[in-house]
Amino acid sequence: MTTLLHDIFEKSVDFLAQHDVFYGHGVQLAEDEVVLLLMHVLEVEFDELNLMYSHSIKTNQVDQIYQLLNRRVKQKIPMVYLVGFAIFAGLRFKVDERVLIPRSPFVELIDAGFKPWIDLESPARVMDLCTGSGCIGLAIAHYFKHATVDLVDLSHEALQLAQVNNEVLSLSQRVQCIESDLFDEIERNPSSLYDLIVANPPYVGEDEYQDLPAEYGHEPKLALVSNLQGMELPVKILMQAPDYLKEGGFLFLEVGYNDVVLSDCFPQVCFEWLEFELGGQGICFFSRADLLKYRVAFKEFLELHVA
Numbered sequence: 001m002t003t004l005l006h007d008i009f010e011k012s013v014d015f016l017a018q019h020d021v022f023y024g025h026g027v028q029l030a031e032d033e034v035v036l037l038l039m040h041v042l043e044v045e046f047d048e049l050n051l052m053y054s055h056s057i058k059t060n061q062v063d064q065i066y067q068l069l070n071r072r073v074k075q076k077i078p079m080v081y082l083v084g085f086a087i088f089a090g091l092r093f094k095v096d097e098r099v100l101i102p103r104s105p106f107v108e109l110i111d112a113g114f115k116p117w118i119d120l121e122s123p124a125r126v127m128d129l130c131t132g133s134g135c136i137g138l139a140i141a142h143y144f145k146h147a148t149v150d151l152v153d154l155s156h157e158a159l160q161l162a163q164v165n166n167e168v169l170s171l172s173q174r175v176q177c178i179e180s181d182l183f184d185e186i187e188r189n190p191s192s193l194y195d196l197i198v199a200n201p202p203y204v205g206e207d208e209y210q211d212l213p214a215e216y217g218h219e220p221k222l223a224l225v226s227n228l229q230g231m232e233l234p235v236k237i238l239m240q241a242p243d244y245l246k247e248g249g250f251l252f253l254e255v256g257y258n259d260v261v262l263s264d265c266f267p268q269v270c271f272e273w274l275e276f277e278l279g280g281q282g283i284c285f286f287s288r289a290d291l292l293k294y295r296v297a298f299k300e301f302l303e304l305h306v307a
């Protein structure tokens with residue numbers, strides 16, 4: 001038996017709509033999830049899929065689609081984990097439960113080349129701290145051929161996958177993975193300083209974590225949760241980053257919907273929060289000079305709250 005792809009698409013969207021599933025792990029709509037599912041089962045890219053909606057597909061493919069849809073709704077597994085890949089910044093990344101699903105609004109900054117703060121058309125040293133799948137740092141390396149990028153993460157398992165993505169994208173000549181607890185294993189000499197540090201660290205508080213939709217339970221807790229209402233790791237990054245930046249270098253730090261929490265911790269600090277056209281929030285940026293200016297505040301906060 002064969003079935004029209006168009007009909008399967010409609011039925012799959014209806015099926016998801018009838019169930020209590022949470023979207024937001026890299027895709028926002030049932031339709032987007034079904035597109036990923038069909039690309040996976042039919043083993044085609046997005047453009048090819050678009051040309052196939054009036055075609056018939058095989059019974060075993062229909063069966064596979066329904067099996068995966070059942071796992072999606074019963075086990076609340078995000079679709080990206082079921083299909084094993086995510087699209088980020090127009091690139092395909094291998095993704096599994098070792099890493100957070102790529103969804104950062106950093107994608108818009110990459111698209112804009114981090115202008116006007118950084119000139120990525122010239123040689124630049126970039127660190128993607130808390131890299132997970134490597135999506136942010138690898139997208140920078142892919143689009144900016146003069147950038148050399150260090151992908152840094154505490155999780156050995158996450159870095160294994162980041163390295164796979166590095167190789168799939170053929171970027172290994174300019175991109176290396178470094179296993180490190182924040183900056184602990186990063187060299188600190190004049191020739192190894194960075195022009196740009198990007199960081200999407202864990203920023204969810206333990207209490208908030210308990211209340212998140214079931215889908216988040218499939219992501220590594222290490223990728224989501226940070227002490228002090230989520231603020232410990234972000235503030236440590238704010239305090240330590242200037243030691244690793246060149247004069248004139250910048251830090252871009254994501255704390256998502258906890259932007260207000262971070263701002264409220266430091267009334268004396270002038271946070272500049274970026275706005276995004278495609279959704280998402282909570283990326284601020286600092287020059288090295290401003291990080292040094294506010295360093296005492298970050299240090300005092302950590303001394304007060306972290307044993």
Ligand SMILES: C[S@@+](CC[C@H](N)C(=O)[O-])C[C@H]1O[C@@H](n2cnc3c(N)ncnc32)[C@H](O)[C@@H]1O
Nearest residue numbers: 100102130131132153154155181182200202223
């Ligand atoms: C929110 S995820 C971000 C992943 C990726 N950058 C993205 O945007 O999809 C945070 C990452 O930080 C890593 N991480 C957690 N604690 C860390 C630490 N102390 N030092 C370095 N990386 C850490 C986690 O393993 C996880 O991969």
